[in-house]
Amino acid sequence: MGLPELWFVIVAVLWTGFFFLEGFDFGVGMLARTLGSDEDERRQMLTAIGPVWDADEVWLVTGGIAIFAAFPAWYAALFPAAYLPLLVVIVAIVVRAVAIEYRSKRPGPRWRSRWDTAVAVASLLLAFLFGVFWAGIVHGIPIDASGQFVGGSLVSFINAYSVLGGLTLLSFSLAHGATFLALKTAGPVQQRTEVWAARFDVIAGALMTAFAAWTYWAYSRDDAIALMVGLLAVVAMLIALVANLRGRCLIAFWAHGVAIAAFVASMFIALYPNVLPSTLDPEASLTVEGAAASPYSLDVITVVAAIGLPLVIAYQAWSFWVFRKRITVEDAQRSHYA
Amino acid sequence: MADDLLVDLSRLQFATTTLYHYLFVPLTLGLAPYVALLETLHWRTGKDVYRRLARFFGSLLVINFAMGIVTGIVQEFQFGMNWSVFSRFVGDVFGAPLAMEGLLAFFLESTFLGLWLFGRDRLPRGVHVACIWIFTLGTWASAYFIIVANSWMQHPVGYEIDPLTGYPVLNDIGAVLTQPFALWAYVHTVLGGLVAASVFVFAVAAYHLKRRQHIPEMRWAWRTAIAMGLIAALGQTFVGDVLGVIVTDVQPMKIAAGEALWETEGPCASLGIVAIIDQEARENTWELSIPCLLSIVATNSVDGVVVGANELQEQYEEQFGPGNYTPNVWIAFYAFRLMMGFGLIGAAWMVIAWWRTRKERLPEGKLFWGISIWIVFTPWLGNMFGWIFTENARQPWVVYDMLLTRDAVSQISPTFLFISLPVFFLLYGAFAIVEFLLLRRYVIKGPPDDDEPMVGQPAPPRPAQVA
Numbered sequence: 158m159g160l161p162e163l164w165f166v167i168v169a170v171l172w173t174g175f176f177f178l179e180g181f182d183f184g185v186g187m188l189a190r191t192l193g194s195d196e197d198e199r200r201q202m203l204t205a206i207g208p209v210w211d212a213d214e215v216w217l218v219t220g221g222i223a224i225f226a227a228f229p230a231w232y233a234a235l236f237p238a239a240y241l242p243l244l245v246v247i248v249a250i251v252v253r254a255v256a257i258e259y260r261s262k263r264p265g266p267r268w269r270s271r272w273d274t275a276v277a278v279a280s281l282l283l284a285f286l287f288g289v290f291w292a293g294i295v296h297g298i299p300i301d302a303s304g305q306f307v308g309g310s311l312v313s314f315i316n317a318y319s320v321l322g323g324l325t326l327l328s329f330s331l332a333h334g335a336t337f338l339a340l341k342t343a344g345p346v347q348q349r350t351e352v353w354a355a356r357f358d359v360i361a362g363a364l365m366t367a368f369a370a371w372t373y374w375a376y377s378r379d380d381a382i383a384l385m386v387g388l389l390a391v392v393a394m395l396i397a398l399v400a401n402l403r404g405r406c407l408i409a410f411w412a413h414g415v416a417i418a419a420f421v422a423s424m425f426i427a428l429y430p431n432v433l434p435s436t437l438d439p440e441a442s443l444t445v446e447g448a449a450a451s452p453y454s455l456d457v458i459t460v461v462a463a464i465g466l467p468l469v470i471a472y473q474a475w476s477f478w479v480f481r482k483r484i485t486v487e488d489a490q491r492s493h494y495a
Numbered sequence: 496m497a498d499d500l501l502v503d504l505s506r507l508q509f510a511t512t513t514l515y516h517y518l519f520v521p522l523t524l525g526l527a528p529y530v531a532l533l534e535t536l537h538w539r540t541g542k543d544v545y546r547r548l549a550r551f552f553g554s555l556l557v558i559n560f561a562m563g564i565v566t567g568i569v570q571e572f573q574f575g576m577n578w579s580v581f582s583r584f585v586g587d588v589f590g591a592p593l594a595m596e597g598l599l600a601f602f603l604e605s606t607f608l609g610l611w612l613f614g615r616d617r618l619p620r621g622v623h624v625a626c627i628w629i630f631t632l633g634t635w636a637s638a639y640f641i642i643v644a645n646s647w648m649q650h651p652v653g654y655e656i657d658p659l660t661g662y663p664v665l666n667d668i669g670a671v672l673t674q675p676f677a678l679w680a681y682v683h684t685v686l687g688g689l690v691a692a693s694v695f696v697f698a699v700a701a702y703h704l705k706r707r708q709h710i711p712e713m714r715w716a717w718r719t720a721i722a723m724g725l726i727a728a729l730g731q732t733f734v735g736d737v738l739g740v741i742v743t744d745v746q747p748m749k750i751a752a753g754e755a756l757w758e759t760e761g762p763c764a765s766l767g768i769v770a771i772i773d774q775e776a777r778e779n780t781w782e783l784s785i786p787c788l789l790s791i792v793a794t795n796s797v798d799g800v801v802v803g804a805n806e807l808q809e810q811y812e813e814q815f816g817p818g819n820y821t822p823n824v825w826i827a828f829y830a831f832r833l834m835m836g837f838g839l840i841g842a843a844w845m846v847i848a849w850w851r852t853r854k855e856r857l858p859e860g861k862l863f864w865g866i867s868i869w870i871v872f873t874p875w876l877g878n879m880f881g882w883i884f885t886e887n888a889r890q891p892w893v894v895y896d897m898l899l900t901r902d903a904v905s906q907i908s909p910t911f912l913f914i915s916l917p918v919f920f921l922l923y924g925a926f927a928i929v930e931f932l933l934l935r936r937y938v939i940k941g942p943p944d945d946d947e948p949m950v951g952q953p954a955p956p957r958p959a960q961v962a
Binding site: 207208209211212214215217218219221222223225226227229230232233234235236237239240241243244246247248250251252254255258259262263305450451453454457458461462464465466469472473476479480482 | 562
């Protein structure tokens, strides 16, 4: 495996990290508004993600930068092609971050409830659009031989497959978020989210199965590894469902991790050896080798990743351990922040 | 022409969103170490005044940081969305410092900010204090890597041209990370942040001292802000001078434009204070100048020769073919002066303020306190004019002497920009108002009472207290 392939894998790992971590933040963002029965419960739910959501989002930034640094041609073809969807993503990211940070800055119930709605809508849009974005990449976009994007910006990412990808990620985030809350809260919120986690797992599991099947049939047929990865996603969701039904939320949480890793892996296997397939002409597709940065540049960022990534994982894990305690409504009230 | 329109709109969007992002950056850079220092002092001395100040300025830091981080994410997206030719062209070099920023700085900032904010009761005191220092380190490292990337666009080093593609390819990361342009521009940026934070703390203290409230805390803040501001401003004049000499060397056109110097002058080139500039005729209609000063500031020698824009334009045409290689001199000349003026006026006023409040005095004059409060906006203007100067006066290049700005844009329909520009204006405009009102609210509220949570929640019921 050469460095371009290694970076293809690193990009997949970073986006897996993003969906695994920020996935539950998206879920909590949507559930706080809908499952939280009053301001106290909503505050409790948002306090559960308070210390970590910002760092979770950095996985997105790094996932984007990794594409820029390791595959400049991929970045340069992809981002203008997705101009309008990415504009919505940007707006949602800004609104969501500001809403989470600012909701607590004033006590008024109307002030808070408005920001909570903003958090929920932005989280929903982001979970859906990132699924559309990646499934849309797997499906391919109209690019010509010079790597130039030709065609409308919004429509080229919207097709039945990419919408299914969006719905899969959306339902996964709800299931993952509910599981996280069942793990991290105590009291009525914990009981309620535990029930909902299993319900969402049914939907997410069904969509994940449909998505895995479509990915296999349409984009990686006859590839034994792809078949196994697709099956892994389905089995992991099944395990998560059973675990959540039995109140074993920690097992369900990690099963979600396996499922989302298999979800991302299945798409990257379907892509390989391309990074951005052309729907116009297979010859015009951008490949891992063709889009990669120069060997020296890849050497440099590989050293950076070799030092940085283990450190990041270590101190983020430590941060999760520091905040391992379940949050009660009273804790959230006492919390200096959130 | 559609192309010109696309370029202009793309530039307008990038310039406005970058300047907006930079509303939040300087205060984070300067206030983070100040809060870290307060936390440390409280930890070591146990004095309550430090705890209250740390809480107070910590809240303001967090409100400010939230906007800084998301507006920064927007910029990362925009490189690809609006400047894809640029991204493709520079990706091999530019990607490395960005990857370093992401992996080595962003994670550090966000993780340890969370630990500091929420970990007060969960971490040993020393570890908790270390978290805010590591956060500070993250913000400073982040600024370093992004200045390295920007400096490479100003003065490309450590690369060779790929004979196949014609793109620059990284061949010496050490040169990119340590070129003098980048190092001095970085110090310049951090000092700009420290000046901004000093004037901010100074003005906040003025607000409360004027009303004779929170006096022990605010006196401490007032004194330390003056000390920090004067040291940073003094450092800035020195660093600005060093940077000026470097820029004269590597970007002579930027200095020629910044000084509205059309014809080559020297030895003993004179420095224009005010000028009426005629860009079309490529001359100044009128100017007021000080003899010999330009030679001194640009070359550190009275005998130094400073090359004018007309001669440089000819050189450029010889090297790159016909075209306009002269930036807008009017903007460059005045942005340069406004940067220095707004950047240093706060420190100048601090000298007066220090004298008027020496030996625990608190003057009565309304004007004195009014100026001390409203001066808070000047470092922001200084920082913004600094960026306007440095980015505008290197036009028409986006990568100096390599890639023209107009060749760097994404070939997208201008319609997309007619959609995204209003979206950014509305979104950013609305949040600027919310942000300003929130900061103002917290500033006016002052340091928290003893058991009051740091942000938001009303204080738990407690016995009546003496105001």
